Amino acid sequence: MAVFTDVSEAEIASFLAGYGLPAPDAVTGIAEGTENTNYKVMAGGRRFILTLYEARVNVADLPYFLSLMDEVAGAGLPAARPIRTLKGERLQAIAGRPAALIEFLPGRPNMDPSPRDAETAGSFLARFHRTTAHSSLHRPNTMGMTSWREMTARAGDALDRFGEGVRTELAETLKLLARFWPVGLPKGPIHADLFPDNLLLDHGEVSGIIDFYFACTDFFAYDLAITMNAYTPETGALDLTNAEAVLSGYDETYKLTDAERSALPVLLCGSALRFFLTRATDNIFAPESTLYTPKDPLPWLRLMRHHRARLEDEL
Numbered sequence: 482m483a484v485f486t487d488v489s490e491a492e493i494a495s496f497l498a499g500y501g502l503p504a505p506d507a508v509t510g511i512a513e514g515t516e517n518t519n520y521k522v523m524a525g526g527r528r529f530i531l532t533l534y535e536a537r538v539n540v541a542d543l544p545y546f547l548s549l550m551d552e553v554a555g556a557g558l559p560a561a562r563p564i565r566t567l568k569g570e571r572l573q574a575i576a577g578r579p580a581a582l583i584e585f586l587p588g589r590p591n592m593d594p595s596p597r598d599a600e601t602a603g604s605f606l607a608r609f610h611r612t613t614a615h616s617s618l619h620r621p622n623t624m625g626m627t628s629w630r631e632m633t634a635r636a637g638d639a640l641d642r643f644g645e646g647v648r649t650e651l652a653e654t655l656k657l658l659a660r661f662w663p664v665g666l667p668k669g670p671i672h673a674d675l676f677p678d679n680l681l682l683d684h685g686e687v688s689g690i691i692d693f694y695f696a697c698t699d700f701f702a703y704d705l706a707i708t709m710n711a712y713t714p715e716t717g718a719l720d721l722t723n724a725e726a727v728l729s730g731y732d733e734t735y736k737l738t739d740a741e742r743s744a745l746p747v748l749l750c751g752s753a754l755r756f757f758l759t760r761a762t763d764n765i766f767a768p769e770s771t772l773y774t775p776k777d778p779l780p781w782l783r784l785m786r787h788h789r790a791r792l793e794d795e796l
């Protein structure tokens with residue numbers, strides 16, 4: 482569920498007035514998502530997404546995310562644009578939370594993507610990078626290696642609930658990653674969370690890229706590694722067909738350099754560890770009362786093990 486904060490229609494009406502919009506015709510809470518509260522709002526014959534930023538988003542980062550969405554949309558890619566108020570502001574407050582009104586994009590995510598959809602995602606990610614490579618926006622990756630060490634230390638022995646010796650295995654993997662993590666690869670603003678649920682498709686074509694709230698400056702090839710892993714089915718026998726398809730779609734559109742290609746095994750291993758850790762710590766620390774069900778970390782542990790073995794074979 483992703484309505485963490487309830488908002489009344491009267492509050493929404495007064496919020497919309499700031500945009501010169503009439504009172505809403507309909508407001509629906511959106512179940513999908515894990516970080517923020519989202520409502521679908523119909524007003525004046527148009528559809529919008531009203532996002533209330535919840536505790537895990539750092540308010541100081543919001544101008545970066547909103548500017549990146551604006552820049553990517555301005556370059557002609559289907560990124561959701563933040564709407565400006567009559568005073569030209571993108572960030573407002575509602576029900577005590579920072580909030581933005583976002584353009585509603587058509588299409589639906591495909592949660593069971595075919596290799597063809599994975600190739601489309603890879604090709605789209607390459608176009609995204611070709612656009613953001615020109616951006617001067619900057620935000621450090623707060624979900625990088627330092628945070629992986631911090632999350633591992635904070636979770637401590639509780640990590641072993643995902644398997645005997647997992648805590649030690651992570652510590653060893655972190656050492657390996659630190660030793661072989663690349664330097665000097667092409668970098669710029671990356672999405673950093675391009676999973677199937679964050680790409681809207683309409684008749685097989687990308688109609689929207691959403692959820693920029695992990696975006697940051699990092700290696701483009703790291704973003705590619707995230708999406709290769711994210712398109713790998715989480716259930717059934719390990720099947721890397723979609724990951725290969727993401728890579729081939731990307732490489733056809735934005736030729737990888739030799740250095741980027743040779744760094745992929747370590748980047749794939751790092752990205753698998755990153756999503757294992759965030760899901761594992763969500764499971765460990767989720768308050769009992771929460772209505773939100775944390776995602777399963779185990780598929781990402783399996784991916785991390787696979788990529789680590791491949792990395793070790795290459796050493």
Ligand SMILES: Nc1ncnc2c1ncn2[C@@H]1O[C@H](COP(=O)(O)OP(=O)(O)O)[C@@H](O)[C@H]1O
Pocket residue numbers: 483511513514515516517518519530561583584585586587678679689691692693694
């Ligand atoms: N601009 C948009 N246009 C259409 N639907 C959207 C848009 N933004 C979000 N959504 C819908 O809201 C859901 C949750 O949004 P998301 O940004 O992923 O939330 P969270 O930040 O909580 O993960 C998406 O799965 C999608 O259904």
Ligand SMILES: N[C@@H](CCOP(=O)(O)O)C(=O)O
Pocket residue numbers: 513514515516674676678679692756759760776
């Ligand atoms: N994509 C991440 C979690 C972030 O969730 P999102 O709903 O904001 O994309 C994962 O699957 O672990």
